[in-house]
Amino acid sequence: GAVVSQHPSWVICKSGTSVKIECRSLDFQATTMFWYRQFPKQSLMLMATSNEGSKATYEQGVEKDKFLINHASLTLSTLTVTSAHPEDSSFYICSALSLSSYNEQFFGPGTRLTVL
């Protein structure tokens, strides 16, 4: 149990386009999901906290108008990178908090974004 999926697993896009990344909890409900970003050979940094039915909370330095987060259901959060640029190329990982498991996060497999 406790599986989190991400789609797509990798994407290559042209500069200026928008890319949507989905994060799904497959066998549990999650009112809270987190989005992390990992640049090459660096650590994971929290970008934002996604709460079902409410606005996301962004970390300092993360542009909310550029990284749109929608948590429309208890099993799905989406991250849209709008007008992507090469500096947005990174590995994006989501995690989901299980309602039935106190403070236990389950990570998705990640999405590798390359912006040309």
Added chain:
Amino acid sequence: AQKVTQAQTEISVVEKEDVTLDCVYETRDTTYYLFWYKQPPSGELVFLIRRNSFDEQNEISGRYSWNFQKSTSSFNFTITASQVVDSAVYFCALSEADSGNTPLVFGKGTRLSVIA
């Protein structure tokens, strides 16, 4: 503020050697969780262990063992008789436990190379 320090950026060992990965954390919370994750080249995070701040017992799981020392704020990870498949980046992480709804703060990771 919470902080996790992994002072070893890269470690290289010969197969069958034992290796210890260091992790030192900072937090003002009395209740918190500590984690270790393995990140192979594929990028997906592999959960290894979660330990809460009230459980200072050391843990052993096969070739893996963890030493939690609250007095020194350390949570070190030892791999016994290392194997080539252990080559990966290992992250130590910390989260508050009071609200049960908090993201992980990651260390910068330690890249372990096990040479045959």
